[in-house]
Amino acid sequence: MTDTWVEGAAGSLFDVDNLPWGVFSRGGEDPRVGVRIGDLVLDVAPVAAAEMLDVHHVFEERSLNPLMAEGRQVRASLRTWLTGLLTDETERDLVEPHLVPLADVTLHLPVEVADYVDFYASLDHASNVGRIFRPDAEALLPNWRHLPVGYHGRAGTVVASGTGVVRPQGQRKAPSDQQPTYGPSTRLDIEAELGFVVGSPSVQGDRVSVASFADHVFGLVGLNDWSARDIQAWEYVPLGPFLGKSFATSVSHWVTPLEALDAAWVDLPGQDPTPLPYLAEGGPRGLDIDIEVELNGTVVSRPPYRSMYWSPAQMLAHLTVNGASLRTGDLFASGTVSGPERDQRGSFLELSWGGSEPFDGGRTFLEDGDTVTLRYTAPGTAGGRIALGEVTGTVVPAR
Incomplete structure (x- = not known):
């Protein structure tokens, strides 16, 4: 590839092999x-x-x-x-x-978001959350290794990086409480994720195969799925996340085109048992993307996306296997990216182990005024590295 003539761009994280x-x-x-x-x-x-x-x-x-x-x-x-x-x-x-x-x-927000689906594709994250929320039961529920678990989010609350995040209010009930109470979340959290943006739609009733991923996905965004863990813990049985997630999801200003990541594809860590045929993969389907989680200027975690159990193509195939159609602007996210080490955990819930093990000098969950920035880099096709769009948000007091 010939070098760019644009001053200052050659060799940068936004060289001509990126072009978001x-x-x-x-x-x-x-x-x-x-x-x-x-x-x-x-x-x-x-x-x-x-x-x-x-x-x-x-x-x-x-x-x-x-x-x-x-x-x-x-x-x-x-x-x-x-x-x-x-x-x-x-x-x-x-x-x-x-x-x-x-x-x-x-x-500005780069995409008019049509639908938003969030998955739960990290084995390490799902195992950690299971141990924290269900300490006396199996960490993974029986279905987790058979399908990419997900939930349907709220497209209207997807916001661009830099938008303030108002602390949500809702019902909370601690295990020691007799009745739920209402008020601002006291366990506000982040989730470091990747988002995938759909370009080409599909026909309702048709299924999108694993092999057709690149025909439909336009590119990737950095994504922070802000989460109110106390609201989530009380509401999520039996139907799953709702108000604990739907108040805000931040995405990067820049959409990295799929072609810019041609050098970043790697093999998945391994899936056991073998997925059903509609989820069968051929060739490298994981992504070698490094993430940094920064809290008020200090990096507190470095989650590796290459550790994810379910691939982006498998998520898309499962999303449409029932005939659900894709629309231009659909956004689906990976779920929290976490690795096996403590400093690779992509949420404060995990970093503080449910609030019982403070990190970074005594931190557990988010305080008003906290600023969180997620940064992403990946191998570029020219041999160096490229940056995906970063995601920043500051917590605003409850209204």
Whole structure:
């Protein structure tokens, strides 16, 4: 791959082998589609119009949905086109006037989220939570190793990185209480996750196979599934998470295209028993993505996504095996990413072992004013590393 001519981008985490998509605005202008290169944003619309691309209109939209709906072939051809623009010196005069410093733009929620599903795909996380919530029972419920467990979330409360997270209120009942009480959550938590954004839809009644993953998924976002553990613990039997999860889910401003992760695919750690045929995998299906969890400027955990038990393709196949259709803008998440070591746990519930083992100088759950940032890196196709969009949120007092 030829080096980019964009100053400061070569060798960075946002080199030409990354090129994530986002939505930006500046001044009083309407939001529109941009691509990040280094610490700059390429305003794609005027360049595409000058080059008379058939799809130039999608770059003038306020979300990535129209672009994502164009499908896999268009996505790939646009990536080739952009790479050429940013590496061919003869294109510099056309492109350079439309590069805007990242510091001069406002970034927006990149996708109009259609549906949101959150999975529970980490063996280490599921085992830890089982031991914390059900200490006298088996850590994993009988179905966990047979299917990717998930729940349907609330698309309307997915927010962009940087949005304040208001401490939720609800019912809580400690084991020692006779009756539930109502009030602000006292066990507010994070979940370090990856999100997968659907571009091409499917037909209701049809199933999406494991092999068709790349035909439907446009790209990845960083994702924090904020969780009120006290509300969750009281409500989740027998139907699962509800108000303890639905108040806010933060995603990154940037959507990393699937092709940027071509060098990051790795084998799954191993699945026992062998999944049913519709979940059967062929070839590398895990992802080698490193995550950092930062609390108020201090890194407190480094969860490894490569340790996940269920693959993204298996999650998508299971999501649609009953004939449920996909829509452009659908978002499904991995569930908390945790590894086998304590400093690889992706939630404060696990880091503090349910609040009984404080970490980082006495911390357990989130306090008002706390800021959490999730950062992600992966191997890039040019031999270095690329960064996925980071996710930041600050806890705001209950209203």
